[in-house]
Amino acid sequence: xxxxxxxxxxxSLSPGERATLSCRASQSVSSYLAWYxxxxxxAPRLLIYDASNRATGxxxxxxxxxxxTDFTLTISSLEPEDFxxxxxxxxxxxxxxxxxxxxxxxx
Amino acid sequence: EVQLxxxxxxxxxxxxxxxxxxxxxxxxxxxxxxxxVRQAPGKGLEWVSYISSxxxxxxxxxxxxxxxxxxxxxxxxxxxxxMNSLRAEDTAVYYCARRxxxxxxxxGQGTLVTVSx
Numbered sequence: 001x002x003x004x005x006x007x008x009x010x011x012s013l014s015p016g017e018r019a020t021l022s023c024r025a026s027q028s029v030s031s032y033l034a035w036y037x038x039x040x041x042x043a044p045r046l047l048i049y050d051a052s053n054r055a056t057g058x059x060x061x062x063x064x065x066x067x068x069t070d071f072t073l074t075i076s077s078l079e080p081e082d083f084x085x086x087x088x089x090x091x092x093x094x095x096x097x098x099x100x101x102x103x104x105x106x107x
Numbered sequence: 108e109v110q111l112x113x114x115x116x117x118x119x120x121x122x123x124x125x126x127x128x129x130x131x132x133x134x135x136x137x138x139x140x141x142x143x144v145r146q147a148p149g150k151g152l153e154w155v156s157y158i159s160s161x162x163x164x165x166x167x168x169x170x171x172x173x174x175x176x177x178x179x180x181x182x183x184x185x186x187x188x189x190m191n192s193l194r195a196e197d198t199a200v201y202y203c204a205r206r207x208x209x210x211x212x213x214x215g216q217g218t219l220v221t222v223s224x
Contacts, residue, residue, distance in 0.1 A: 098154070101152075
């Protein structure tokens with residue numbers, strides 16, 4: 001199975017700062033990578049699909065990049081509601097797999 | 108509004124069974140593939156199972172093969188997960204999620220399954 005490794009595990013930042021999250025795949029997933037946001041007590045929400053496309057209703061401060069094995073989620077300027085856990089997920093091959101998550105917390 | 112509502116979770120003893128349901132509304136259920144994903148307390152997301160729109164194609168994660176069965180009733184706009192031979196490590200919130208454009212969107216609010224004696 002394809003293993004996704006996210007780094008860092010925790011990112012401590014202040015509102016207004018830029019967040020850069022990484023996801024590395026154990027083998028190429030082409031552009032078949034998505035990012036999800038999960039807040040405490042809530043279900044995950046799709047943010048970015050096909051590596052760089054924002055899902056419906058997602059603010060422009062969220063952007064995704066990368067292909068093959070290395071991917072990045074960037075939040076250009078953190079808003080208070082952006083502090084959450086972020087997961088990457090691949091659909092290049094079954095089983096679908098998720099990364100371990102990056103928690104973006106308030107510094 | 109697209110909505111997925113899971114039900115059927117609860118406390119069950121090791122070796123027991125449980126059937127989860129996911130009621131879909133706000134979209135043409137029979138046109139979409141569906142998935143179950145779980146999350147153990149304080150842990151990350153783990154894909155469990157997939158079913159095609161007609162139910163003809165099904166996939167499972169290795170850790171549930173032979174124990175869990177996914178199914179759907181398009182006439183009732185409902186997705187199911189029959190879970191047998193439950194183990195402590197199956198304790199998790201179980202989410203149903205629609206597959207749209209290949210991705211999981213949206214997700215239900217989840218139902219908690221606790222396996223304990």
